[in-house]
Amino acid sequence: MQDTKERIIELADRLIRTRGFNAFSYKDISDPLEIRNAAIHYYFPSKTDLGIAVINQEIEKLAINKLYWATFPENEQLRLFFDVFYQRSKQGFICLMGSLSPDYETLPAAMQEKVQHMSEDVLEWVTLCLENGRKKQLFHFKGDAYDRALLVVSNMLSSLLLARVMGKEVFEKMSNQLLNDLL
């Protein structure tokens, strides 16, 4: 079944978000899925390949969301973007950027490139959203839209990190404050 491959990616995604790329092993995947570790190597010759597959899936998910979100006004778009993080915070997961950027120096070059690609993708979208929203007077903020996007993405990323350490209410406090500032 092609099903196995998807279940491996799905679980690897979870493990990267909860434990980090360097802190999970093939056993963490093979045990719950009741397969041998060689089955993982069959689909993903190296752990790097598995990591790349997880990042690619995330990039694709974002691309799909972008298309869907484009039908809404920018203030709603941002709320929908925040909601993705909200769902994660409820599960106690962090985002891929939040998980992979601390390990950045230990990642193989191929994964580093993908992480870069992913972050540029997100930044580009938030920048455009803020920029266009400001033109329509849906957002109010000073300074460059890209710089503002950096702050917004940064806050989403670390809200998930802080929520795990300091309690889940932290996420809502941060996102409410952020939206109040922009709207």
Add this chain to the structure above:
Amino acid sequence: MQDTKERIIELADRLIRTRGFNAFSYKDISDPLEIRNAAIHYYFPSKTDLGIAVINQEIEKLAINKLYWATFPENEQLRLFFDVFYQRSKQGFICLMGSLSPDYETLPAAMQEKVQHMSEDVLEWVTLCLENGRKKQLFHFKGDAYDRALLVVSNMLSSLLLARVMGKEVFEKMSNQLLNDLL
């Protein structure tokens, strides 16, 4: 020499900030210091003990800084706080919170508590700084000082993460934008 113990902590600190707690090994310490791994175990029976020593050192450093910073007006205090992160960004290091919170679920309970302690410490200080600064009209912002502190700390934390992935200029863009918002 007591020197060895301090050099182990110093290097462990660097390794946690660059590679992450789960991604460095005793060899990464024993090789450069030209000692055997048992020498590390002599000072720190387990890796957990070493991790705790690194966090304790950071908590102490913050306590010392707090005392020194207290002699300045709040807007200067915040700039000095930001400067700590700026120095790190130049070295390509991230902060302890940024390194340890993604790995939080994999950390031994004793380290989790220390990480919590450390983050509460930082949050408390930034909250008071913002609160007092606003009273003196040195800062201008809406909403609860604690919620604002969450955003500020969050931005400092992830500016270091993003700077490594997207380039060092990211740190300055973010901190300038942040200061412009508050002052």
Add this chain to the structure above:
DNA sequence: AAAATTACTTACTTGTAGGTAAGTAAGCAA
């Protein structure tokens, strides 16, 4: 019906991780 491909498993290798028991040289203390 034969050959090839798919989706794995069995059984293994090599490397490295954290950790430990026992020893030792140097210094200090009684």
Add this chain to the structure above:
DNA sequence: TTGCTTACTTACCTACAAGTAAGTAATTTT
């Protein structure tokens, strides 16, 4: 001077990590 402590080293252990070679049952293609 004997004994205790400090600051390590040598030599080792067990566990587990990623990865691989070879086999196999089931399906698909020719």
